[in-house]
Amino acid sequence: MAYRVLIVDDSPAMRAFVHRVIELSGFDLSACFEASNGEEALALLRSEWVDAILTDVNMPHMDGQEFLRRLAGDQMLRSIPAIVISTDSTRHRMESMASLGARGYITKPFLPEALRAELERTLGVPCD
Amino acid sequence: MFFVCPLGEAEPAPEDGAPAIVARLAFEGEPSGSLTLRLTEQAAHSIAADFLGEDEESLTGQRTGEVVCEMANMICGSVLSRVESLTAFRLAEPRILTIGEGAGEHQGGVALAVDLPNGRLTLLMNTERPECLEIAESTC
Numbered sequence: 001m002a003y004r005v006l007i008v009d010d011s012p013a014m015r016a017f018v019h020r021v022i023e024l025s026g027f028d029l030s031a032c033f034e035a036s037n038g039e040e041a042l043a044l045l046r047s048e049w050v051d052a053i054l055t056d057v058n059m060p061h062m063d064g065q066e067f068l069r070r071l072a073g074d075q076m077l078r079s080i081p082a083i084v085i086s087t088d089s090t091r092h093r094m095e096s097m098a099s100l101g102a103r104g105y106i107t108k109p110f111l112p113e114a115l116r117a118e119l120e121r122t123l124g125v126p127c128d
Numbered sequence: 129m130f131f132v133c134p135l136g137e138a139e140p141a142p143e144d145g146a147p148a149i150v151a152r153l154a155f156e157g158e159p160s161g162s163l164t165l166r167l168t169e170q171a172a173h174s175i176a177a178d179f180l181g182e183d184e185e186s187l188t189g190q191r192t193g194e195v196v197c198e199m200a201n202m203i204c205g206s207v208l209s210r211v212e213s214l215t216a217f218r219l220a221e222p223r224i225l226t227i228g229e230g231a232g233e234h235q236g237g238v239a240l241a242v243d244l245p246n247g248r249l250t251l252l253m254n255t256e257r258p259e260c261l262e263i264a265e266s267t268c
Binding site: 010011012013014016017020058061086087088089090092093096107108109110 | 129176179180181184191194195197198201202204205206209216217218219221
């Protein structure tokens with residue numbers, strides 16, 4: 001099964017990098033969408049379904065925390081697993097994002113294998 | 129992630145005449161402060177090309193700047209994550225500085241430099257609490 005992923009990050013370079021890393025990792029990707037903040041991501045999700053969301057925390061207009069709150073508050077969107085990608089590796093942040101509904105957490109910098117593993121773990125993809 | 133092999137520590141003095149790209153971001157928390165990352169222009173283009181998987185010749189200055197900003201973001205977040213704090217930290221959006229904005233100045237705090245195959249990377253970190261700079265120095 002191929003998966004549809006949404007990358008949410010205010011850095012165009014980071015969005016391009018994550019997209020590239022997902023492809024290079026061998027993850028079964030059928031479509032990859034991008035948004036520069038939570039607001040844009042929510043607008044996109046009104047017309048496109050995705051299987052997983054990769055989101056940054058610090059973003060203008062709507063940050064990762066508010067974005068997760070909105071996802072959790074939406075009957076349709078709350079079922080989409082969200083993985084946080086952040087430079088912040090503190091337990092405080094990880095617990096905070098988990099309490100808001102994040103199902104996974106990746107700390108930058110990361111290896112392609114780590115990103116793929118977290119995606120597959122979150123999506124329940126069987127191990128090879 | 130940036131596919132960089134540092135050659136070793138260097139003297140963190142500004143390179144006279146060497147064109148460079150400088151990014152700075154402020155952070156809030158305990159402590160608050162700022163991090164400035166200075167990359168020799170040639171090194172910045174090379175790193176950006178590797179990061180984005182693109183040819184150096186096709187890269188725009190804006191794209192290179194975005195990668196340098198992201199590098200500053202990652203280094204700052206990594207350092208601050210190692211500082212014990214009662215509160216979460218928040219990083220401001222990094223931005224590219226011009227000479228007029230102090231891009232060529234050494235503002236004190238902790239300064240570290242490493243030589244790269246085609247240039248130099250210099251980090252300057254200033255915080256409200258001097259003891260945090262020791263952690264920054266050991267982390268970088």
